Amino acid sequence: MAKQPMLKFVSVERDMPEKRGAESRxxxxxxxxxxxxxxxxxxxxxxxxxxGVPYCQTHCPLHNNIPDWLRLTAEGRLQxxxxxxxxxxxxPEICGRICPQDRLCEGNCxxxxxxxxxxxxGAVEKYITDTAWxxxxxxxxxxxxxxxxSVGIIGAGPGGLAAADVLRRAGVQVTIYDRYDRAGGLLTYGIPGFKLEKDVVMRRNEQLEQGGVEFVLNCNVGEDISFDAIRGKHDAVVIATGVYKTRDLEGPGADAEGIVRAIDYLTASNRxxxxxxxxxxxxxxxxxxxxxxxxxxxxxTAMDxxxxAIRQGATSVKCLYRRDRANMPGSQREVQNAEExxxxxxxxSAPKGFVGEPVTGVIVQKMRLGAPDASGRQSPEVIEGADYVEDADIVIKALGFEPEDLPKLWGVEGLDVTRWGTIRAEYTTGKTSLDGVYAVGDIVRGASLVVWAIRDGRxxxxxxLEYLNGARAVAAE
Structure with missing residues (x-):
């Protein structure tokens, strides 16, 4: 009788791949x-x-068959x-690196x-696909x-690339339009290499290109080509632009030189x-x-x-957050890595204003957590008289992202948006108010996870494909 390869959690302790020491990394x-x-x-x-009921799979946005591929890995059946x-x-190799597993699959194990x-x-997922490559x-x-x-996809981030992969495998002619000079979106320019080395993203771009996906890069829709032109050229369009507009700071001196956007800062570093x-x-x-x-x-993004900044050789790096550690939206693993x-x-701690031109300091007001807000999280309240100035030569705004006004930016009529400015799209299909136009990822959800963008794109x-099949059937009648 074959030896049972699984259920060894009683005798084998959890172990992560070796992490390089803080001083080295x-x-x-x-x-x-x-x-x-x-x-x-x-x-x-x-x-x-x-x-029998794998919560890891249930809580994965892609509903990956995690127990199955764990068992196959344990049995040495890696392919x-x-x-x-x-x-x-x-x-999978990208999700294995950057998904917040502590909040999704692993957190519900x-x-x-x-x-x-x-x-x-996550570490096993990354290992499987790296071995496959x-x-x-x-x-x-x-x-x-x-x-x-043919289908035109606007945006070469994870949502657009995932959609392109599925469509191309079905034989559809796919063209991706993107404002940057490399495909990948935030995978390429927003996430630092210490979380996702760039050759991992580039080889996926190359796989799509070799598979027949056409990339039109350095292309600003609304400037270099109109949305109507893209729509007229293709049988369907998928909008996957993401959200890039930075939430702004308020208070005296908020427009001082030396106060920069996180996306600009991270993009420069990745470039x-x-x-x-x-x-x-x-x-x-x-x-x-x-x-x-x-x-x-x-x-x-703040942790990134x-x-x-540490790797660039800053003399000191501080992060201000208006709630406490327990209420922080970022990954606890990333917080620990940053502290190390x-x-x-x-x-x-929250900014009240800024000193100097260019900036030399942040006026910080101390907070306490008061009554819960509508979402159930405790709302921060200002502690009067506890302000102080934190010295700073550069201040980076990492307060989240909002959607650009695409209908206005692209001169499109009839494209419905929500009160938050995201595109109004049908759940699961991404169908918008315009015939043959779909939308996926952050431009629908607001700033969210890469894994959700992949799910939406797929x-x-x-x-x-169903829409194209319907169009073909009508044409054949």
Whole structure:
């Protein structure tokens, strides 16, 4: 009788891939976690309890078949594990690196609830697909049959790329329009290399390009090409622009020189990693080297900024957040990594104003948590008379992102938006108020997770295929 390969959580403790020491990793932009060795991946996968109702799968936006590919990994059947993993996820190696597993799959692991420590799902997911790339199991996109219908996708972020992958595999002709010079959106320019090394994203872009997806880069819709022109050129359109408009700071001095947007700061750093010429970095405007840095915000973007500043050689890095650690929206794992690297987190602190031109300091007001708001979170209240000035040479705004006014920006009539400015789209399909136009990801949800954008892109692509099939049927009558 074969030995039971699973349910080893009682005898095998949870273990993560080795993490580089803080002193070592704070000087470069390489990923901080090592790869699992084969034996260690098998061992950790074998801790899965194979429960009848897998909460890990339920709480994954993509509903990945996690227990199945954990078992296959434990049994050494890695190619099969990869096939099952990529059946539901366009970019498993990216999700394995950047998903907040502590809030999704791992945070809902049954053995975690029973006190045994969660299965390290994200690390195994990353290992499976990295191994697949190394062994040539990731095959080029080769449609069984080419179709004469085409789809235009606006935005080359995770939502747009996921939609392109599904559509191209079905033989649809796909063109992606993007404002940047490289595809990937925030995967390329918004997320630092220490969380997601850029060759991981570039090889996916190359896979799509080699599979027949056409990329039209450095293309601003509404300027270089009109939305109506894209719509007229294609049988259907998918809007996947994301949200890039930064929420602004208020208070005296908020427009001072030296107060910069997180997206500009992170993009400059990532461009530098590519070897690009970045004048704003070289002249110090978007470079923290030798500076006292204050980052305002409590999400994952704020953590990306503080950890980038450390690597650029800042003299001090502080993060102001108006609530406490327990109420922070960002990943607790990222907070821990930031603190290990020397970042000081100032809880219950918010900016009241700014000193100097260019900026030399932030007027900080201390807060306490009062009564819960409509969402159930305690609302921050100002403690009168507790203000102080935090010295700063550069202040980075990481307060979240809002949608641009696309109908106005693109001169489009009839494209309905919500009161928040996001595009109004049908749940699961992404269908908008315009015929043959769909929308996915953050431009529908507001600022959200990469994994949700992938889910939206895949779902909407299926709806687009049904729409194209319907259009073909009508044409044949």
């Amino acid at each position: 704070r000087h470069d932009f390489n990923e901080i976690y090592a790869e699992f060795a084969d034996a260690k991946a098998k061992e950790q996968a074998s801790r899965c309890s194979q429960c 099969e594990a990869y096939e099952i993993s990529q059946a539901t996820n366009t970019f 049954v053995i975690e609830q029973s006190g045994h420590g969660t299965v390290t799902i 190394e062994n040539g199991w990731v095959k080029p996109i080769v449609p069984a049959m080419e179709r004469d219908q 530098k990693s590519f070897g690009d010429d970045v004048p704003e970095y070289d002249n110090g405007e978007l470079n923290a080297a030798g500076k006292r840095v204050v980052v305002i915000g409590g999400g994952d 900024c503080v950890r980038t 690297e020397g970042v000081v987190l100032e809880w219950l 779902d909407s692509a299926q709806a687009v």
